[in-house]
Amino acid sequence: MNNEIQRFDFKGASLRTLTDEAGEPWFVAKDVCDILGMSNPSMAVTALDKDEVAQIDPKDYLGSENRSNQAVNIVSEPGLYKLIMRSRKPEAHEFQRWVTHEVLPQIRRTGGYIPTTDADDDMTILAKAVMIGQRTMEQQKRKIAEQQTRIVELEPKARFADAVAASDGTCLVGELAKMLRQNGMDIGQNRLFRLLQADGYLGKSGSNRNVPTQRAMDLGLFRIKETTVTHADGHTTVSRTPKVTGKGQRYFIDRYWGRAQPSLEAGA
Incomplete structure (x- = not known):
């Protein structure tokens, strides 16, 4: 997991996420359940499949945001959708639309979400954008390096394929x-x-x-x-x-x- 917490704001409620090594987002289960009106997050996640829920050490990821020493449940994107479908709260559909149409596309396009408030000035917004831009560049560099390694591995096979095509x-x-x-x-x-x-x-x-x-x-x-x-x-x-x-x-x-x-x- 990337230990950098990204905090989103949905109508004043906090939604914290992390991304795994594959770049896929995970959501803090308590935040999701609070937004969806589910009073017992630990019970809610028991309805999910094993690959849809994981636990993180709060000291490694949440720092002073979490005073408990107990592991914190996080849910994957499919797990998030399952929780949304189980919610009876009228705002559940609006929450899902916000996640799917705004948060996730921006995370995958830029490597991060830029939540802003009325209190943020232009310099604050710019600083957040620069931080996300730097993270995106680092991710792209890693992808390019992996692709170049793969090209080197496949080069002999490509030469053989060319020889076959020319035969x-x-x-x-x-x-x-x-x-x-x-x-x-x-x-x-x-x-x-x-x-x-x-x-x-x-x-x-x-x-x-x-x-x-x-x-x-x-x-x-x-x-x-x-x-x-x-x-x-x-x-x-x-x-x-x-x-x-x-x-x-x-x-x-x-x-x-x-x-x-x-x-x-x-x-x-």
Whole structure:
């Protein structure tokens, strides 16, 4: 939780909120219940689901605002709506509209709400706006840093996707292994064949060895290239070679990228 309390004013009644690490607002249950005419906040929150109510240490968050050493209940946005629906107070609908149309949009847009009173002069309002602006900039910096980290993590995969997009149709399993290896995956042709067999995409034995399974064909991951071979004694046989489609290349990179290689027999 962000230990900075934001105080809102609804018709003279105080509503205190905090935000969690994900930027979602939480409301002090006592304040909500006071506004909604509920006399027993502890009893009111028992009707909420476990993920809709939490407790905070008043010494960490409320300071001198709370003289009790008892934990303070706070409710999430869904929990707030449930309490509103249970209220019989005529102002409940007006309170909900105020929260949903004014408070929450401004919190999510600017990182904070700027409550003002008639006693606030322009400099006071400006100071509050600057404080919220600084907090918003810090939040944006954190988001940008997280996005840049994610971009670095995905860059090799993006290069692979570009290679697939530029490729013309199908490729051999060995060629797919080379593309994977060039983009940081420690695997060779023989190991990739065994991995595809182990995962049920290629047959394991007999005449079906390294032939795409029906499941793999139904998914459109392979095509089979058939080549007629004429032997010295005149008889012919048909050689079947699996070729990975463009869809299959994308499918296998999404499935295997970053996966720790299983313990397979030694091979290239």
